[in-house]
Amino acid sequence: MTALSRTPRETSVNLAVNLGGLSMKNPVTVASGTFAAGREYHDFVDVASLGAVTTKGVSLNGWEGNASPRIAETPSGMLNSIGLQNPGVAHLKEHELPWLAEVGATTIVNVSGHSFDEYVRVIEALEEAPVDAYEINISCPNVDAGGMTMGCHVPSVEKVVGMCREATKRPLIVKLTPNVTDITEIARAAEAAGADALSLINTLLGMAIDAKRRKPQLARVVGGFSGPAVKPVALRMVWQCHQAVKVPLLGMGGISTGIDAVEFMLAGATSVAVGTANFANPRATVDVIDGIIDYCEEQGVKDVNELIGALEC
Numbered sequence: 001m002t003a004l005s006r007t008p009r010e011t012s013v014n015l016a017v018n019l020g021g022l023s024m025k026n027p028v029t030v031a032s033g034t035f036a037a038g039r040e041y042h043d044f045v046d047v048a049s050l051g052a053v054t055t056k057g058v059s060l061n062g063w064e065g066n067a068s069p070r071i072a073e074t075p076s077g078m079l080n081s082i083g084l085q086n087p088g089v090a091h092l093k094e095h096e097l098p099w100l101a102e103v104g105a106t107t108i109v110n111v112s113g114h115s116f117d118e119y120v121r122v123i124e125a126l127e128e129a130p131v132d133a134y135e136i137n138i139s140c141p142n143v144d145a146g147g148m149t150m151g152c153h154v155p156s157v158e159k160v161v162g163m164c165r166e167a168t169k170r171p172l173i174v175k176l177t178p179n180v181t182d183i184t185e186i187a188r189a190a191e192a193a194g195a196d197a198l199s200l201i202n203t204l205l206g207m208a209i210d211a212k213r214r215k216p217q218l219a220r221v222v223g224g225f226s227g228p229a230v231k232p233v234a235l236r237m238v239w240q241c242h243q244a245v246k247v248p249l250l251g252m253g254g255i256s257t258g259i260d261a262v263e264f265m266l267a268g269a270t271s272v273a274v275g276t277a278n279f280a281n282p283r284a285t286v287d288v289i290d291g292i293i294d295y296c297e298e299q300g301v302k303d304v305n306e307l308i309g310a311l312e313c
């Protein structure tokens, strides 16, 4: 943290929320993969002042990720096909988690795997580490095995969530893919298998083309679409899941302002994550918290929990 690191402004509004057993000092975390493990952003925001830091997806051993180019810009959104590149769970445990604990951050570790067993082994490797909750990513569109293929199929969702549930008593957040016909079916399966909370949405499968070269812009051709353009889809899915399940929801997809976050809470989210917006504005998280405070103060809302699911249809 430096003199330039920002913290949210003072307020008498109660901002604390509980996400399936995870106490958050305010409803705002970051979307996995857009904030590394927090250290790189600590010069811009005091990461301990966030509701939680969610780390980049971690697997048992390091993954190299996909070939480049693996980022493409589109109007109002971005495509990525990073492919869950990460140095493996031992590195996270040794280098990142102690730092997050030392600065006082609440930590959610995003867990990925190529097989059912790998998810469990990553959790087992972390059980003695300073982790406040796990987010199980069964929704990455950029890997050939595991990821989204698991998150689209009810029996696979039941199996992987059930196995992770047996491996830990810590809060278990299951991250859903929007690339399905009926997200409520997947949400119900994850809840029944033991999820304490659901997070949504991961990226939408998309592609971009360079017409002059007659080539795809991403080496992998297709990738995950995120940013402001996906917000209406994410809001719709949060709203549908809020009616379908009892577990709390962590909403994300295109959030860059406090009003965006409030909209997700009105649709049924207990907490929210800021993702792609961090790339354009590294202080986006604190801007979002301040924006929630502004909204609550203007509207006479004394407790942010009053907003959850308060949409009037």
Ligand SMILES: Cc1cc2nc3c(=O)[nH]c(=O)nc-3n(C[C@H](O)[C@H](O)[C@H](O)COP(=O)(O)O)c2cc1C
Binding pocket: 031, 032, 033, 034, 056, 057, 058, 080, 082, 084, 110, 137, 140, 175, 201, 202, 203, 224, 225, 226, 227, 228, 230, 252, 253, 254, 255, 273, 274, 275, 276, 277
């Ligand atoms: C570059 C990049 C990397 C991502 N990596 C992960 C990841 O490792 N695990 C995961 O669950 N989601 C990952 N995501 C998805 C985001 O966490 C989030 O669900 C999605 O981007 C929608 O939110 P946004 O529109 O605010 O970015 C990644 C997204 C981007 C843009």
